[in-house]
Amino acid sequence: MGAPKQKWTAEEEQALKAGVVKHGVGKWRTILKDPEFSSVLYLRSNVDLKDKWRNLSVMANGWSSREKSRLSVRRVHQVPRQDENSMAITAVAPSDEEIVDVKPLQVSRDMVHIPGPKRSNLSLDKLIMEAITCLKENGGSNKTAIAAFIEVNRKYRIAPIAAYSDRRRNSSVLYLEGRQKASMKIDRDETNILTRSQIDLELEKIRSMTPQEAAAFAARAVAEAEAAIAEAEEAAKEAEAAEADAEAAQAFADATTKSAKGRKSPKRIHA
DNA sequence: TTAGGGCTACAC
DNA sequence: GTGTAGCCCTAA
Numbered sequence: 001m002g003a004p005k006q007k008w009t010a011e012e013e014q015a016l017k018a019g020v021v022k023h024g025v026g027k028w029r030t031i032l033k034d035p036e037f038s039s040v041l042y043l044r045s046n047v048d049l050k051d052k053w054r055n056l057s058v059m060a061n062g063w064s065s066r067e068k069s070r071l072s073v074r075r076v077h078q079v080p081r082q083d084e085n086s087m088a089i090t091a092v093a094p095s096d097e098e099i100v101d102v103k104p105l106q107v108s109r110d111m112v113h114i115p116g117p118k119r120s121n122l123s124l125d126k127l128i129m130e131a132i133t134c135l136k137e138n139g140g141s142n143k144t145a146i147a148a149f150i151e152v153n154r155k156y157r158i159a160p161i162a163a164y165s166d167r168r169r170n171s172s173v174l175y176l177e178g179r180q181k182a183s184m185k186i187d188r189d190e191t192n193i194l195t196r197s198q199i200d201l202e203l204e205k206i207r208s209m210t211p212q213e214a215a216a217f218a219a220r221a222v223a224e225a226e227a228a229i230a231e232a233e234e235a236a237k238e239a240e241a242a243e244a245d246a247e248a249a250q251a252f253a254d255a256t257t258k259s260a261k262g263r264k265s266p267k268r269i270h271a
Numbered sequence: 272t273t274a275g276g277g278c279t280a281c282a283c
Numbered sequence: 284g285t286g287t288a289g290c291c292c293t294a295a
Contacts, residue, residue: 029272029273047272
């Protein structure tokens with residue numbers, strides 16, 4: 001078949017992610033036309049961008065190939081299975097574009113903290129809220145878009161589930177890109193690296209919560225989300241958008257509470 | 272113009 | 284043989 005396959009470079013991938021953050025998912029043509037990205041993506045077509053994003057999305061969702069994404073059609077008809085190791089809260093998503101405000105904690109679990117500039121003590125849910133706030137996608141943002149947003153803006157990276165649980169499991173410092181390594185040197189002093197064990201610890205805490213504790217946690221999550229919204233309001237002066245985000249945060253809180261109640265933790269007779 | 276399905280080269 | 288990733292085709 002004519003021309004050989006043209007592998008995506010890290011620069012192209014970065015440009016694509018940045019483009020999605022800037023223009024949104026599905027705006028492939030717009031991204032290509034953007035002079036900021038066209039210099040990097042000039043060899044790519046809008047279809048290439050779409051295909052690459054699809055691959056990224058699949059990986060971010062922890063599926064090893066698009067083959068699995070096709071199964072999602074069938075999966076809808078199956079009883080949702082509560083993943084033992086995740087906090088997946090509700091319904092099975094109809095496609096590979098899972099809506100993050102439905103499964104926020106699974107996103108958190110997959111997040112790897114790469115040291116970046118400032119903002120060192122941002123909690124995971126706050127980062128996600130910030131991403132949702134800024135992306136302003138109707139009905140919430142998909143995981144890949146949020147991952148890209150956080151990666152582009154915060155030098156964080158959300159590792160693909162499969163890759164994370166497989167190849168990179170043994171690495172305490174998960175992968176960095178050159179640019180991020182450089183920024184790490186500069187910002188090391190003011191960063192608060194959230195290690196894998198810390199993440200696990202936090203998740204374990206959540207898992208073992210009583211409904212009351214979960215409610216308190218949810219309240220705190222709402223408070224943090226509202227604080228994030230206040231920030232966004234100040235910065236962007238978009239009160240309406242922030243209100244929508246508050247709803248997303250509330251949904252997150254509700255889902256967390258429901259999840260905790262649903263689990264009812266039989267192991268936790270004493271507490 | 273975009274999304275989704277399919278094909279296939281390539282690496283392991 | 285299997286999984287991944289890039290490219291092609293088609294419908295909307």
